[in-house]
Amino acid sequence: MKLKNYILICLVLIISMHSFAQSGLQKKADNLYNKFSFYNAIEVYEELINKNYNSDYNTRQLADCYAYQRNPEIAVIYYKKVVEQPNVPIEYYYKYSEALRGVKDYDESRIWMKKFKDAGGILNDKKLSEDADFITSVFNAKQQYFFSEVKFNSKQSDFGAYERDGNVYFASSADEGVSTKHVYGWNNQPFLDVYVTAKDSDTIIHHKSKIKGKINSNYHDGPLTISKDGKTMYFSRTNFIGNELKKDINGLSNLKIYKATLIDDSWENIEELSINNDTYSVGHPALNSDGSKLYFASDMPGGFGGTDIYYADINADGSLGTPKNLGNTVNTNKNEVFPFVNNENVLFFSSDGHLGLGLLDIFATVSDKDNAIASVLNLGVPVNSNKDDFSFFMNEDGLTGYIASNRDGGVGDDDIYAYYKLPELKVEGTVTDSSTGNPVANATVSLLDANSNELAKVTTDENGHYDIYIDRDADYYLKVNNDNYMDITIPVTSKGIGDNVTSITKDITLNPIEKELPIKELNTIYFDFDKYDINKDSSIELDKIVDMMMNQYPTMSIKIESHTDSRGPEPYNNKLSQERAKSTYDYLISKGVEASRIIEFKGYGELKLTNNCDGTVACSEAQHQLNRRTQFIVIQNK
Incomplete structure (x- = not known):
């Protein structure tokens, strides 16, 4: 292989790998963003912008990250760039207005709030829009989550949904004969049991769906969490073990956390944890991503009031360290309950002490660069309502999960709601050669808005693949070009795309530029x-052509076109010209030219005469000879 061809191949591979790497970075950034790991997402979004990859989209994401980091000084810089983008979603007018308010530029803030309202913007919730702080206002500029149907709710209380390996575990008072209604938290509840059902189950028979083993007792059991290896369960239960119900000096039985071990498919060996106490409640267990910390809610002495969120380190032998209060950024003088920690170690919890929409609202923590909790964020509607909203759970995808609520319109008392976040949408496909069907590497695919302004640009990989992230409910164009092909521009739209759709496929074929001789x-x-x-x-x-194709131009591809003179019947001439094309093809192949480099060999009969010797005028043999020919068309020569 000649040096220049080796260098060319290396360049193509480098460009393809670069494009693939950027696509991977995009997925990483969005994954971190969806899981509220905003500080880590910032670094990746900045890298993508520096590489000019999906710059408009990533600038919007970056601005949001800085806002959620409670940093309006930097957020306002990026929001200013965002609102100058063509066809920017109008909620960014509102976000920019809030960022300006965050840096006390009230005059400019009012201007952009008016632009938001003039563009038809409507705030999601009046209470939050008037009273919420900067971070919550920005987050709730646009609805973040949506609900889908859950089929395993009963007419009683159902909450604490926890998904694992295709199954959903939850606490329920679905047994018939239970008359006491669940009021709130752990007071005056009917007796709860732990149930498990397949995630996509259409029906559930509650008395047949109770979890196997010794988890369920005669009193309250659940909710729960399971260790990463799937062998240990931590669960809440009324202070009952060994057939003994224990009470405090006031005659009340508090909550405790127990653990169980999976033996075959049954949960056995119930053990009480050292952090429990007969005089106060400890419940609602949650594990961090590596299983090294157990989070829980407790009204133990020394807290900030009501129930607080605590954690205890889990030692190598399974024992627990001393409980640590998460501090007053999370905890208030009221109640913080139902902690949950996702796989990016972001804490979610419910509280009636932070500013919210109703009674208990669900909040997320936002951490700084040192991974310390810096602020909390109200998740807004529809996750929160004017009633109690609690027991948040997020799957590893960061896009789906469950909450529970006693809001109006449910099946029973407390109901489980499955939520989803709209996944990022991309247009992707393969660019191929229209003549050969082969993929076209190193083609430039540009995303244009409806006014033909360039928004993003990527390069196809060695398989001709490309992908570009786009907004929903918008019209675009894709422009594709490569030096060896004719440019093409095609429309693409994301309007009317279903909420669960993550990609639009647009395969594109390019016509080679044919350069004769x-x-x-x-x-x-x-x-x-x-x-x-x-x-x-x-x-x-x-033989000269063979030498050029094999030595001078090893990437050159050609077409063979053969012809006849006008003498003889037309069908005969068509056949004769095809035989001339075939004999030319066979000769080149016999000399070592690869068949794949001869794109086509075709006979045209007497259709393409080079002179006026069409049988209507007298012509010499030399003139007829000019028409009995084979010509070569170069299709590709790099």
Whole structure:
């Protein structure tokens, strides 16, 4: 292989790998963002912007990250760039207004709030829009989550949904005969049991769906969490073990956390944890991503009031360290309950002490660069309502999960709601050669808005693949170009795309630029009258072409076009010209030219005469000879 061709191949591979790497970075950034790991997402979004990859979209994401980091000084810089983008979603007018308010530029803030309202913007919730702080206002500029149906709710209380390996575990008072209604938290509840059902189950028979083993007792059991290896369960239960119900000095039985071990498919060996106490409640267990910390809610002495969120370190032998209060950024003088920690170690919890929409609202923590909790964020509607909203759970995808609520319109008392976040949408496909069907590497695919402004640009990989992230409910164009092909621009729209759709496929074919005889040495060869065999003169010219294709231009591809003069019947001439094309093709192949580099060999009969010798005028043999020919069209020559 010649050096220049080796270098060319290396360059193509480098460009393809670069494009693939950027696509991977995009997925990483969005994954971190969806899981509220905003500080880590910032670094990746900045890298993507520096590489000019999906710059408009990533600038919007970056601005949001800085806002959620409670940093309006930097957020306002990026929001200013965002609102200058063509066809920017109008909620960014509101976000920019809030960022300006965060840096006390009230005059400019009012201007952009008016633009938001003039564009038809409507705030999601009046209470939050008037009273919420900067971070919550920005987050709730646009609805973040949506609900889908859950089929395992009963007419009683159902909450604490926890998904694992295709199953959903939850606490329920679905047994018939239970008359006491669940009021709130752990007071005056009917007796709860732990149930498990397949995630996509259409129906559930509650008395047949109780979890196997010794988890369920005669009193309250659940909710729960399971260790990463799936062998240990931590669960809440009324202070009952060994057939003994224990009470405090006031005659009340508090909550405790117990653990169980999975033996075969049954949960056995119930053990009480050292952090429990008969005089106060400890409940609602949650594990961090590596299982090294157990989070829980407790009204133990020394807290900030009501119930607080605590954690305890889990030692190598399974024992627990001393409980630590998460501090007053999370905890208030009221109640914080139902902690949950996702796989990016972001804490979610419910509280009636932070500013919210109703009674208990669900909040997320936002951490700083040192991974310390810096602020909390109200998740807004529809996750929160004017009633109690609690027991938040997020799957590892960061896009789906469950909450529970006693809001109006449910099946029973407390109901489980499955939520989903709209996944990022991309347009992707494969660019191919229209003549060969082969993928076209190193083609530039540009995303244009409806006014033909360039928004993003990527390069196809070695398989001709591309992908570009786009907004929903918008019109675009894709412009594709490569030096060896004719440019093409096609429309693409994301309007009317379903909420669960993550990609739009747009495969694109490019027409090669055909350059006839760009290389002087590709001479035409000629045939004797009524013959299609390669004569001596023709073989000399063909050998030159073989040498060029195998040595001088090893990436060159050609088409073979053969012709006849006008003498003889048209069907006969068509057949004769095809035989001349085939004999030319066979000769080149016999000399070592790869068949894949001869894109086509075709006979045209007498359709393309080079002169006026069409049978209506007298012509010499030399004139007819000019029409008995094969020509070579160079399709690709890099």
